[in-house]
Amino acid sequence: MGHTEQKAFEFDQPLLHSASLNGQACMTSILPESADAQAVGKAWAKIPAPLSSEQEQLYIQEIKQLMQSRNAVLVAHYYVDPVLQDLALETNGCVGDSLEMARFGRDHEASTLIVAGVRFMGETAKMLSPEKTVLMPTLEAECSLDLGCPADQFSAFCDAHPDRTVVVYANTSAEVKARADWVVTSSIALEIVTYLHEKGEKIIWGPDRHLGQYIQNNTGADMLLWQGSCLVHNEFKAAELASLKKQYPDAKVLVHPESPAGVAALADVTGSTSKLIQAAVDLPAQTFIVATDAGIMHEMQKRAPGKIFISAPTSGNSATCKSCAFCPWMAMNGLAGIKQCLTSGSGEITLDETLAKRARQPLDRMLAFAETHKKSVRASGDLLEDMKLFENIGAA
Template sequence: MAVRMADGPAAGLTEEIHRLKREKNAVILAHNYQRPEVQELADVLGDSLALARAAAKTDADVIVFCGVHFMAETAAMLNPEKTVLLPDLEAGCSLADSITADQLRAWKAEHPGAVVVAYVNTSAEVKAESDYCCTSSNAIEVVRSIPEDREILFLPDMFLGAYVQRVTGRRNMHIWMGECHVHAGIQPSQVKTVLREHPRAELLVHPECGCSTSSVYLAAEGVLPADRTKILSTGGMLKHASSSEAEEFIVATETGILYQMQKRNPGKRFVAANPDAICPFMKRITLDKVRDALRENRYVITVPEDIASRARLAIERMVAIG
């Protein structure tokens, strides 16, 4: 995958965005699943945890969040004095939509005293009902930080929850049955097929994937190559791809990350476990929408303070751990 600099109208659009950024003292944060041209534009590119940390530390007056709605909400709660813009209000998340605050309150009532660990892919209202947030890169550390005698409610991703439970051995951990429709669509059978086609490749699996738990099991059983099967966050995948001596990788996550992997490692080969694993929400943000967000101050993401004040503690715990 060759990396090309923007030219023609795209170059003019990029120049306008940079000018607006300077005028408004803005920073652009972008997730690893964004379109290549948006990744190229970002001041900070990363996974959910890296972007949350960047949002907490920035001295910019305006944060343009090229991601999905819950990410912009998180940035807004960490920076109540700053303006947080989401270039497209329709950039949602099927996983975040899989649990509501009312559902969580009902679940908590069934398990009084349990510690609630919410994946960052949740709404502000759900975070406000939680004790800890986590991302795929620090979920294991968050769970391990909780005393072993405390019951845990882990939500909303069942694949990440099952993976964390297997690694930590926590028997008193209950898991919400939610999923990301894109990651859930990456199945073990697809992984096996691609591995047969690329027998020397390393397998990099995001823990949200429908194949994550089975990959850990199959690697332990010798069906998958244990020394070449890695369960990693998107940020972890990028780091591993650069440090590994392997020359070929099968990547089981949303395909947007392949652009950055190839850019950073031009001599290596990256193959999608499922080429159709494309998040339509992440792809809604375009250069035109980033320009319009800066030019017209749209769309401003805010969270009511009564919700934000309760959610902020869980988010800050997430940022501090792992």
């Protein structure tokens, strides 16, 4: 067995600009990433040592036995190692996005949830299943969006704009969620912001600036954007993607909206992980260029065998290949870590009860909206009546 690889990765660390408002110091705006060289953070990722096929099989057998004895279920994100994705499905678990993972865990009869992803996903699962034990292969699995949106700074920014509704992406800490009015995922963000915009509400959006800009462009909403970004999606570059399209003129381009606007402009389909997977199945094309974490291609290949999937370029004249389309923190999830948390109870997610309750309110509001949105074929008047039900969630 080889050694664990440790490497530092840079991420956007937005800086707040201090100003005076009615004689009081306040944080009023976000400096763009290029405004100051110090607007760059750095975090370590420790990639598990590679395993031989024999070692993998031994771990898998042991993990299956441990899961059964602990009444545990494995929920995994599309971006983790394919071995973990397959193990989750083999053991009647779930592979999905962060919200699908949390909802599956909430509804499953298991008393212990093993969350293979990054830390905010474990926190979300704990919010929705406070009575269950939530374990992660490693609590050091970070997210650049979470890291780049410290709760105290984001709260100061929100406090400086009290007239705005606070909408945050799911890729945030429990503390940031607790400061929000709404939590959204990429699969429902457009619909929720459209709804708020039609009500005349102005919005603070955090933390991904690319997703925020995409939503703003598509809704016309008045949005102040926190200037964070995803380490992986920020790497995709339009110039190299345009060049690759010339090499594969019949290919369809699938882009996650956390990617820069120039990349999204070249897309045939832009959307959440689940939407991109479905597009790979439904579109008649045989070749796809995919601008999201390359881990998604495992599921795409399973659902659309025979089709060709090419990762959008993160190297070339205008790209650096810092992450090479793989999240380094997702890669920290491994079989050894799963066995360890099942054996010793390590990597447990714990949340302050009061904090968890506050953070769950905007999350529940989104879930209620999403459920109502499924019924949007009904008359708009009826739909608006239903909306009143979830607007009051957590208002007391």
